[in-house]
Amino acid sequence: MKTIKIGTRGSRLALWQEEYIEKLLHEKYPDIITERVIIKTEGDTDQRSSLSKIGGQGVFTKTIENALLGNKIDMAVHSLKDLPSEMTKGLQLAAVPERGPAEDVLISADGHTLSDLPRNARIATGSIRRKSQLLNLRPDLLITDLRGNIETRLYKLYNQNLDGIIMARAAIVRLELKDINYAILSTDDMIPAVGQGAIGVQIREDDKETMSLVEEINHLNTLREITSERALLNELDSGCRFPIGGFAKITGDRLVLNGFIGSEDGKTIYKETISGMAEQAEELGRKLAQKFKGLGADQLLIK
Numbered sequence: 001m002k003t004i005k006i007g008t009r010g011s012r013l014a015l016w017q018e019e020y021i022e023k024l025l026h027e028k029y030p031d032i033i034t035e036r037v038i039i040k041t042e043g044d045t046d047q048r049s050s051l052s053k054i055g056g057q058g059v060f061t062k063t064i065e066n067a068l069l070g071n072k073i074d075m076a077v078h079s080l081k082d083l084p085s086e087m088t089k090g091l092q093l094a095a096v097p098e099r100g101p102a103e104d105v106l107i108s109a110d111g112h113t114l115s116d117l118p119r120n121a122r123i124a125t126g127s128i129r130r131k132s133q134l135l136n137l138r139p140d141l142l143i144t145d146l147r148g149n150i151e152t153r154l155y156k157l158y159n160q161n162l163d164g165i166i167m168a169r170a171a172i173v174r175l176e177l178k179d180i181n182y183a184i185l186s187t188d189d190m191i192p193a194v195g196q197g198a199i200g201v202q203i204r205e206d207d208k209e210t211m212s213l214v215e216e217i218n219h220l221n222t223l224r225e226i227t228s229e230r231a232l233l234n235e236l237d238s239g240c241r242f243p244i245g246g247f248a249k250i251t252g253d254r255l256v257l258n259g260f261i262g263s264e265d266g267k268t269i270y271k272e273t274i275s276g277m278a279e280q281a282e283e284l285g286r287k288l289a290q291k292f293k294g295l296g297a298d299q300l301l302i303k
Contacts (some may be wrong), residue, residue: 094201
């Protein structure tokens, strides 16, 4: 059996994700041989510029995708919230394991909730989606930009006169971070990024051998939820340049998709919901996008 080369970023969270995919593969195929290939992306190299300024989605994935297209690796493991909703030609999303926590959290030294933060509190986040929803809920907050890996972000919280930072709950759970005071933000108040909490395995479209391997670790409901969210995003905007969120949840055979579009200053926001049969996931995502357009919400996406 050939060695399966798996491409990943080198951050602590990215390595956890790659190890998790390896574990799932080895559980299905005990004799499989895998090799991790760490690839530095544009987003890893430039940790000073805001994500919206350096191109949004794709900055954490494009270099890895190029390695996949160039046959340097056999599969790529991504945080799905980083993967552009419009798939790169020649590649496909082959598997999505069961999703982890999708919520955002407020981390603070004193264990504040969003509602009891002091007036004019300084909160850091690198996401304009989070910024928009935070300012809509708490217009008094002073929002500052935040980049870097998890360790860097926590260092900035405790050493740069910040009252709190916003991060994905999945990162805290997966890395088993201890002694951190955080409050979970509900997915109603803070609609997550499309794909947040989910891991995607990407392969070449013509690689049938690898496809037969990874399809065994796919989680159907998670894939459908992600498909619905990504259809919403793709219909509206394929990057991180605008405040957009989407979160789908399947119960039984029904899928509910909540979407969000807002202005960066949080003064104007639209939150809408659609539901239907889970097997119609992609169509539901497109329909919700059309619903937003009917309300004129897409005008917020023009710059």
